[in-house]
Amino acid sequence: xxxxxxxxxxxxxxxxxxxxxxxxxxxxxxxxxxxxxxxxxxxxxxxxxxxxxxxxxxxxxxxxxxxxxxxxxxxxxxxxxxxxxxxxxxxxxxxxxxxxxxxxxxxxxxxxxxxxxxxxxxxxxxxxxxxxxxxxxxxxxxxxxxxxxxxxxxxxxxxxxxxxxxxxxxxxxxxxxxxxxxxxxxxxxxxxxxxxxxxxxxxxxxxxxxxxxxxxxxxxxxxxxxxxxxxxxxxxxxxxxxxxxxxxxxxxxxxxxxxxxxxxxxxxxxxxxxxxxxxxxxxxxxxxxxxxxxxxxxxxxxxxxxxxxxxxxxxxxxxxxxxxxxxxxxxxxxxxxxxxxxxxxxxxxxxxxxxxxxxxxxxxxxxxxxxxxxxxxxxxxxxxxxxxxxxxxxxxxxxxxxxxxxxxxxxxxxxxxxxxxxxxxxxxxxxxxxxxxxxxxxxxxxxxxxxxxxxxxxxxxxxxxxxxxxxxxxxxxxxxxx
Ligand code: SIN
Numbered sequence: 001x002x003x004x005x006x007x008x009x010x011x012x013x014x015x016x017x018x019x020x021x022x023x024x025x026x027x028x029x030x031x032x033x034x035x036x037x038x039x040x041x042x043x044x045x046x047x048x049x050x051x052x053x054x055x056x057x058x059x060x061x062x063x064x065x066x067x068x069x070x071x072x073x074x075x076x077x078x079x080x081x082x083x084x085x086x087x088x089x090x091x092x093x094x095x096x097x098x099x100x101x102x103x104x105x106x107x108x109x110x111x112x113x114x115x116x117x118x119x120x121x122x123x124x125x126x127x128x129x130x131x132x133x134x135x136x137x138x139x140x141x142x143x144x145x146x147x148x149x150x151x152x153x154x155x156x157x158x159x160x161x162x163x164x165x166x167x168x169x170x171x172x173x174x175x176x177x178x179x180x181x182x183x184x185x186x187x188x189x190x191x192x193x194x195x196x197x198x199x200x201x202x203x204x205x206x207x208x209x210x211x212x213x214x215x216x217x218x219x220x221x222x223x224x225x226x227x228x229x230x231x232x233x234x235x236x237x238x239x240x241x242x243x244x245x246x247x248x249x250x251x252x253x254x255x256x257x258x259x260x261x262x263x264x265x266x267x268x269x270x271x272x273x274x275x276x277x278x279x280x281x282x283x284x285x286x287x288x289x290x291x292x293x294x295x296x297x298x299x300x301x302x303x304x305x306x307x308x309x310x311x312x313x314x315x316x317x318x319x320x321x322x323x324x325x326x327x328x329x330x331x332x333x334x335x336x337x338x339x340x341x342x343x344x345x346x347x348x349x350x351x352x353x354x355x356x357x358x359x360x361x362x363x364x365x366x367x368x369x370x371x372x373x374x375x376x377x378x379x380x381x382x383x384x385x386x387x388x389x390x391x392x393x394x395x396x397x398x399x400x401x402x403x404x405x406x407x408x409x410x411x412x413x414x415x416x417x418x419x420x421x422x423x424x425x426x427x428x429x430x431x432x433x434x435x436x437x438x439x440x441x442x443x444x445x446x447x448x449x450x451x452x453x454x455x456x457x458x459x460x461x462x463x464x465x466x467x468x469x470x471x472x473x474x475x476x477x478x479x480x481x482x
Contacts, residue, residue: 013091015195016047019195020058021064023208035192037102037104038102040358041357050216050219051216055223062212065208065209069207081177081204085118085121088169089118091196093111096114098164102189102190102191103162116166118169120457121173123173124174127174133149142474142478152465152466153233155175155233155237156228161188165193170441171237172211179465180235183214186214186215225251228251237260238262258467264407265408266405267299268399268409269410270412271412272305273308276414278315279412283410283432284316284385285320285436287299287432296451299436303399306389309389313367313387320385332382339374342370345367346366348362350364364383364384366384368389397426408429410438411432428447428451442457443458
């Protein structure tokens with residue numbers, strides 16, 4: 001298979017250094033790590049293997065930049081975010097090429113990600129000037145009470161490889177809008193998109209020290225623990241696995257930081273007998289195979305009611321059969337092998353496609369899934385759709401909720417009463433009804449249970465980077481002076 005190296009319209013977006021205090025910098029140790037194209041296995045380039053030293057430099061820079069940045073009005077900060085949004089739109093094709101190159105997702109998906117990612121800057125450019133507090137009617141006579149919202153301070157942002165642009169802008173956008181300065185730990189597997197974003201940030205007028213990017217692969221735990229243990233860092237926002245989230249929470253407890261964690265999902269996707277079959281199949285394709293099945297909100301357990309099960313399985317498998325391939329991972333094979341061993345029938349796919357490159361796995365549909373199979377309790381994070389059969393609403397809600405995590409859940413039904421009943425009963429932070437795509441900068445994104453806490457995007461997203469200050473004025477409300 002031919003693997004192309006993309007040529008960028010603006011080659012200066014390709015940076016091979018971290019970004020600290022407004023400067024492109026290497027690691028003081030001189031160490032670097034290689035980044036590979038997952039489609040071809042070839043090296044794209046190198047990035048500095050930074051350590052505690054550079055992380056501390058970045059924290060110092062962010063702390064020094066904080067007073068001037070927080071002093072700007074929300075409107076001023078919003079204008080810079082808006083300019084950054086526009087630069088992302090103007091350079092969308094180059095950003096999409098970088099994403100596909102280092103992450104491996106199809107270019108159409110990468111273009112979608114750039115639009116989604118830029119949308120967070122646009123959204124929070126608009127939220128920045130609207131932050132305000134409350135006037136409170138005090139119970140103590142003569143007291144007058146009001147609140148203001150203040151930026152929490154320096155924020156440490158730790159992001160994953162599956163959305164090299166969007167997971168970063170979803171955190172930088174609200175942080176900057178709120179008046180925080182940030183230290184971003186870019187994903188070790190996909191650091192070039194983050195660096196290109198920083199370059200566009202310079203062009204948008206982000207002042208030096210406001211956004212700092214630390215790069216590392218092997219030293220990622222060291223960078224993480226430097227961020228979590230620093231008293232100067234007042235907030236950690238992390239997207240990644242539940243296991244790492246627990247570790248970061250433990251580390252952050254020493255300095256009691258404000259936290260928001262968007263962790264693993266294992267999304268149930270339910271199709272009731274009364275669903276519109278075509279809509280449900282289309283929704284399942286979108287939800288299951290977006291980014292090759294590698295998003296935290298991808299359908300993982302597809303529960304199909306018995307009356308529609310066979311029709312759904314046939315129609316869904318037919319669509320999947322028509323796909324061209326995306327990349328796959330080790331877990332994917334393990335889940336397929338386990339399902340087959342326990343009686344699952346592979347309708348489509350079911351094997352790695354090493355003939356196409358080191359990381360390709362055929363999009364797979366398996367029917368006759370059972371709750372004892374690994375896919376039922378573990379997030380596959382790959383292009384495997386397992387179809388479980390169920391009979392009643394109560395049964396499927398119980399199955400759907402039998403997970404330690406609760407990020408997204410989906411269901412398809414035309415019965416409006418059922419829509420309310422099931423949406424209310426699902427133990428998740430986000431519900432998609434008759435749609436497989438719920439991600440939108442305008443909507444609050446986040447989970448319950450072991451999927452974490454805090455909300456990103458929407459008008460709630462900025463609160464994660466702010467603290468409320470209350471001011472009480474005593475001795476007010478006396479008689480008018482004569
Ligand atoms: C994620 O996979 O963590 C984010 C997915 C999304 O924003 O849609």
